[in-house]
Amino acid sequence: MSGLLKHRPSSNSSENLRLSVNENILRECHLLYTDSSQGLVGIAKQLGLRLLAPRKKITVMLMGNHSAGKSSFINWYIEEHIQKTGVATETQGFTFVTSGKKRESLLGNATLHVYPQFQGLEKIEDTPGLVDGDMSYEFDVDKALIWLGEQADLILVFFDPMGQALCKRTLDVVEKINETHGEKLRFYLSKADEAGHESDRQRVMMQIVQELCKRPGLNKCGFDMPTIYIPDPNKPAPCMNRIQEVCTTIEKTINKTVQNTLNQLGKDCELIINTAECKLRESSEQASRNRRAWIKYMFFSALVYLAPLSLLTYFIISETSRENLADIIGDDAAKILLIWAWCVSTIWNWLTGGSYLLATIMMIGFMFVSMLLAKCCNCTKLTLSRKERKQLRAKCNYVQHVVVERKERLYEMYLQQCISEQEIC
Structure with a gap:
């Protein structure tokens, strides 16, 4: 690759x-x-x-369970290691990668990376890795994800095949976003090179698809979940890597x-x-x-x-006599006024x-x-x-x-x- x-x-x-x-x-x-x-x-x-x-420009949001490869994808996409990666839950806040002069600012629970210009994108949002159980955040992460999803133009949902793909919290947030902005969602099976043999990958994908289809609104015809992983020239390709399609999807979103x-x-x-x-x-x-x-x-x-x-x-x-009236306003005007006076008198007497x-x-x-x-x-x-x-x-x-x-x-x-x-x- x-x-x-x-x-x-x-x-x-x-x-x-x-x-x-x-x-x-x-x-x-x-x-x-x-x-x-x-x-x-x-x-x-x-x-x-x-x-x-x-x-x-457009905004792209990445979400998924912890250790799903969101931060690794950002590092690969911008060709620079700016996000911590690992098996542990590295990202517990929000990270916004935007264009501009290269610098970094910390904003409470959010980190802002201002990266040299990449055209067409306003920012890429890396969200906290979601886990079930007693994992606590300093804020309501579910509401924050739903709100950011409403503002984003494209939402990339990463599922990893290492046991956390069926995280209930991730599926709940996806279901909520799908109710109003389902057209923005794209699903990917990340870290597909770590899923073992082809039969193991197929089994994991079937489990994820079955779980998604149980959710109202997510049971769609033509459901697609490409397998992606970060290419390594020193390792053989264990399966088809469709990470190219993620970049193509971003471009199509820009065109749209x-x-x-x-x-x-x-x-x-x-x-x-x-x-x-x-x-x-x-x-x-x-x-x-x-x-x-x-x-x-x-x-x-x-x-x-x-x-x-x-x-x-x-x-x-x-x-007033007719002669005096004619002397004052003239004969013609005097005749008109006399006719007018006769009409008024006749109507007056007739009515009263x-x-x-x-x-x-x-x-x-x-x-x-x-x-x-x-x-x-x-x-x-x-x-x-x-x-x-x-x-x-x-x-x-x-x-x-x-x-x-x-x-x-x-x-x-x-x-x-x-x-x-x-x-x-």
């Missing part, structure tokens, strides 16, 4: 190029969401929406994350555009309703003063029969009803101002003509590097 080629950033230039493209796509998508001036998160917040910015991020970017852009257009349309429709309501309000408000003004006009005209008390009551009632109708029609609602409409249209155009086009270009970049990869293969 000395010639085993790991699919990692350090493998070859084509892999470096592919992962660099994926990483750049994720970084640009993240910037489109978090930009301080025109980020999608800020635009969505102004529209009453809540968007989450995508991650720039890129696809999901681009798809989600398209959906979020569509949501923002539709919401903005809906708000503009609703504001325009509400402005039309406000204008109609204002016209009705003004009409009924005018009716409040129509009756007293009509009566006042009638009394003034009845006390000459009773001033009844006329007064009817006039007050008419004014009161007109006031109520005017008040009912005065139900305008706030709409977007001209400045707000202009800003909203500008943001909508930005998302539609800048972000969406940028998303299309990023998708083309992703497809081009996939085609290049196939040509290389």
